[in-house]
Amino acid sequence: MSDDETTTGAPTRRDYVKYGAAVATGGLFAGCAASGTESPASSTEPTGTESPTAADTDTATDGSYSVELFPVGEVEFESVPESVVTYNMGWADMVVSLGQADKLRTNRLVAPTMFYDRFDVEWDIDYPPLWQDGGIPKEVLYELDPDVFMIDPNLFKAWDDDWDDDDVDEIESNVAPFFGCYNRRIRGEWQQELGYPERAPSMLESFEAVGEVLDEPARARAWLDLHDGLQSEVRSRLPADADTPSIALINGGSAPGEGEFYVLNLEDNGYEMKPYRDLGLVDADAFGGVETGQYGATDYETMLEVDPDLILVHWGITTGSVTFDGDGAFDAEAFREQYVAPMENDDVGSQLAAVQAGRVLPGPTAEQGPLVNAFQTELTARLFYPDEFGAVDLEAPFDVPEGERLFDRDRVQSILDGDVV
Known part of the structure; x- marks a missing residue:
């Protein structure tokens, strides 16, 4: 948020995870947990209330800092994460792009020879998959034990009937916070209900947020400059x-x-x-x-x-x-x-x-x-x-x-x- 905005009375990260875009000034509308793969994570209608889309970092004097992202809201970090779990491979690529491939704890990276081997990027994919036997067992999240899950918790609730808000709370309390948005494809009913078409960050906005979390602002800016140059070259021709x-x-x-x-x-x-x-x-x-x-x-x-x-x-x-x-x-x-x-x-x-x-x-x-x-x-x-x-x-x-x-x-x-x- 900008310098002239205040966090007093603002929705918490937990509010955003539970209710997504249905966070309204002065209170929350009632909602329900997901009941199927295409069911909404909340039955509330999105309001006109603004929610964060790209990164906004506040650094405390003790070294902790916070970063905002839809739909998880404001997430606080005591220190820069040294280990990261992703599900969507696009988010893994954001971490790789920042020179932090060694922090990934995932068995999912996209076509490495095509993109990464040419730059001598090294990583370890010897980790258990998140999706097992038709669901996402909490035990595997405990086993992975990262400093941050760069995953949208609403995705877990939408895809696995066994997940609800209490499970998200448990993992965040005992393992690590969630910091992610399922913004590869935005057409599920649950995404429509939670206001993703209007509020989900773009890939570049997500990348900026990841750069803030991993304390890589210079690398992030360099990528944005390269992206702008590529786009300008293509458009001109x-x-x-x-x-x-x-x-x-x-x-x-x-x-x-x-x-x-x-x-x-x-x-x-x-x-x-x-x-x-x-x-x-x-x-x-x-x-x-x-x-x-x-x-x-x-x-x-x-x-x-x-x-x-x-x-x-x-x-x-x-x-x-x-x-x-x-x-x-x-x-x-x-x-x-x-x-x-x-x-x-x-x-x-x-x-x-x-x-x-x-x-x-x-x-x-x-x-x-x-x-x-x-x-x-x-x-x-x-x-x-x-x-x-x-x-x-x-x-x-x-x-x-x-x-x-x-x-x-x-x-x-x-x-x-x-x-x-």
């Missing part, structure tokens, strides 16, 4: 709207061999769609306004009616990779076998313009912090506009000729190394 191909973004869970497609909307909130928004591609969504089934389900016939210029597979860049414990390398042959060949061999699919033009391509992964996003913004620009930004080599999609690179790899290495002068 984007072709006219008339040259933008129409796109069908299908989820990686689609099964072309069985005639099953699950379409995603580019206009959806959340950082998973950031590369498309940043390149101004939302209006190019071929399925905008097209009726589909549950989870965007559609078929070959509807695909042919829409007939997009480009079919992009969401998460496609991870095809064939062993994301959690392997080398994470993209497998072009596996991608072709899983997605392209079935379309070519289908009577209807083979008529699609994108198939005939060889424009069924692997799209970015949904999980991204600053480092992964830089590579994926560059990748997306090259996928859509090869004449301007250079064609993607599907055998090595992130190996870009030096003269075609949209951001400085040496600068990334310097930031990771702490050389941010």
Whole structure:
């Protein structure tokens, strides 16, 4: 909060976790705990009351400090965390981007060979998974025993019926505070009820907050500068709207061999769609306004009616990779076998313009912090506009000729190394 605001009588971190956006001046509306994977964590309607979105740090004289973030509110730290547990891999990438990979206690990092090995980033993934046997046992949180859980506690309550506010209180009292927001994808009923579309921080706002928590303001500023430079470079070179191909973004869970497609909307909130928004591609969504089934389900016939210029597979860049414990390398042959060949061999699919033009391509992964996003913004620009930004080599999609690179790899290495002068 700004210097002229006061914390007297302000909602506590516990209030935000329990009631999310339904914190009103003078009191709280009644709510209920989540009862299912898509049930709201509170039945209250969001109010117009402002709640924190990005980081705001207050440092006490004893060395403790606090940082604010929606939906957890103000979180106090007695000292800089030395160990961090994440669930969403985008939040893990935020920690890695700050040169703090050694602090992570998670078995989930995204496609390391593609992004991290080129910078000699080292980490340990020999930790138990949070999700076990259809739920999130509290015992694993005790076992991990970090200084902070960079996880949205509302996510646990929404996905696991055994979790409620008392469980969140227990973990925060006995292990560590929660500091996170499930802002990769914002379309669950519980998120709508708790005001996430209006209040959830962006990826960059979340990253700034993580930088405050980990006491890495210089590295965070350096990443923001690199991000701004990349965005400016891309925007200055984007072709006219008339040259933008129409796109069908299908989820990686689609099964072309069985005639099953699950379409995603580019206009959806959340950082998973950031590369498309940043390149101004939302209006190019071929399925905008097209009726589909549950989870965007559609078929070959509807695909042919829409007939997009480009079919992009969401998460496609991870095809064939062993994301959690392997080398994470993209497998072009596996991608072709899983997605392209079935379309070519289908009577209807083979008529699609994108198939005939060889424009069924692997799209970015949904999980991204600053480092992964830089590579994926560059990748997306090259996928859509090869004449301007250079064609993607599907055998090595992130190996870009030096003269075609949209951001400085040496600068990334310097930031990771702490050389941010």
